[in-house]
Amino acid sequence: MDVPGSGRGFERSSALQRRLHELVPGGAHTYARGSDQYPEGMAPILVRGDGCRVWDADGNCFIEYGMGLRSVTLGHGYRPVLDAVHKALADGVNFSRPTGLEVAAAEDFLSLVPGADMVKFAKNGSDATTAAIRLARAVTGRDMVAVCDQPFFSADDWFIGAVEMNSGVPEATRNQTVRFQFNDLDSLRLRFAESGGQIACVVMEAATALAEPEPGFLEGVRALCDAHGSLLVFDEMITGFRWSASGAQTVYGVRPDLSCWGKAMGNGFPISALAGRRELMELGGLNTESPRVFLLSTTHGPETVSLAAFRAVVRAYADGDPVGIMERRGTLLADGVNTAARELGVEEFVAAIGRPSCMVFTTRDPDGRPSQPFRTLFMQELLRRGVLGQSFVISAAHTVADVEHTVAATREALKIYRRALEDGGVDRFLDGRPVAPALRSLASPRQL
Structure with missing residues (x-):
């Protein structure tokens, strides 16, 4: 090598x-x-x-x-994932009807996440988080979203409107998202008080690489959501399969209403998921008398290669x-x-x-x-x-x-x-210009 x-x-x-x-x-x-x-x-x-x-x-x-x-x-x-992918690839990738692989992958996923009754697969993390927002708004009849001051949740307007690189996002959309601080319940209480009962959901990572939840914090967030009739959404994009195959919600023992997954669940293959309680998720299905939610509908969400990769990842975590x-x-x-x-x-x-x-x-x-x-x-x-x-x-x-x-x-x-x-500085040692924040408002200081 x-x-x-x-x-x-x-x-x-x-x-x-x-x-x-x-x-x-x-x-x-x-x-x-x-x-x-x-x-x-x-x-x-x-x-x-x-x-x-x-x-x-x-x-x-x-x-x-x-x-x-x-x-x-x-x-x-990783050979076991590649072997599963090759086998699925030989049998066809995308069809006009669901496949048996969708049943098996859904069963695998739900066996890992105790608080989830149903799952819908997609391709990008943003697919899942944005579907969670739409579902929360439909359930609560509210428009506002409270997001934790963590780096990234979606490429869609509801989140990008709240970052510096927000050109093209309507002002009205920007105003629908408010931020609170991790490990600071008072900051979330204040957002609820300021919103006039209009927060549909709280979106957050249960933990990050640099910040563990303080004792009682996640439980407090759960209680505030319950008290104000808002849904709790955990972003498990990073924590899922890195903290645990069952996500941070299992590590810390606090169950969200909805959870969003991606990244390592396919070991690099494109797959994401939205999971949650049946009474919520079914609003995007056929077993409901309520107005239907356009939850997720993707051509490539159920393609067989990524579902096979996911199932091989689940086996790798079970066996090792x-x-x-x-x-x-x-x-x-x-x-x-x-x-x-x-x-x-x-x-x-x-x-x-x-x-x-x-x-x-x-x-x-x-x-x-x-x-x-x-x-x-x-x-x-x-x-x-x-x-x-x-x-x-x-x-x-x-x-x-x-x-x-x-x-x-x-x-x-x-x-x-x-x-x-x-x-006293890097000038004599650095070749070229320094890196710059990825989500900045202007191309400078690294403009071409």
Whole structure:
């Protein structure tokens, strides 16, 4: 297997990236994958992956973190998933009627989620969360949505209207979404009080990589929703199959009315799901006398390949312990990175933090403030040493040797980082412009 490293440069990747910018707005189909999220001139265009390793168009090999925006927990090219996919593919992908695979996949899914009676499959996380909003509005007769101050819930107007990159979203739509703070019940109480009884639902992640729910917080959110007649919607896109195959709701013991799933449930294959109580979900079905909700209706939601991939993922979690492996490897990585930072005297500036299965790294400037230039420098030096990632989000495919390589690369990167701290800035060390927030209002400071 190739030794991770990027000694061949990025000429071919850079040429392909320039062409992408001519063909695709933003040069990528996901803003988080954009070249403005990587050091300038060092945005690899990938051609294949195996386990936790990826290769770019120039032949560089990297140990990857982030793993498909957290969608891959078992590793790229995981054989049992591929075998299931190949078998399904040979029998046809999409039909004009449901397949038996839809029955089996739904049974598999609902066996994992105790609070859900029905499920509907789709392709994108936004499909599921937006369907949950529509359903909550139909159930309650209300328009407003309270969302937790967590990074991302949907590409649709109800959420994008509440972020900085909201051009094109009507003002009236923007005003229908309000925010509250995680682990702050008073902030949610205030939103309910201000809304005049118009909040249809509360949308949140039960936990994030950096924030565990404080004792009683989720229970308090559940109680506030019940008291005000609002639905509680858990976004399990990241927590599902990374905290547990049954999601964060099982880990923390609080059941939502609806939950939205995606990412790792297909180990990279495109599948998402909306699940919930029967009396709610059936409003989008045929066993109701109420006005019907257009819940989800997708051509590709039930295609066989992704459903087969999902069923293989369920078997992998039943037969093994991917979450436990991620927790152990993540802990090993955090210990190694943080030890290196401490020994080099930069522990106040760079650290691996968060849940071991979903870690990020901090990058601070000489004044201790979070810094995009220093983040870019750190990523640049990791890339030069064969480590690709905007985070330290790990998978069950990362071996001890992969972690050791990452720690060694981090140690060398931190030596450059320390010199930049001593220099008072990154100017002498950073090639090109720093990365910029993905959801910003203007293309600058990384305008082409």
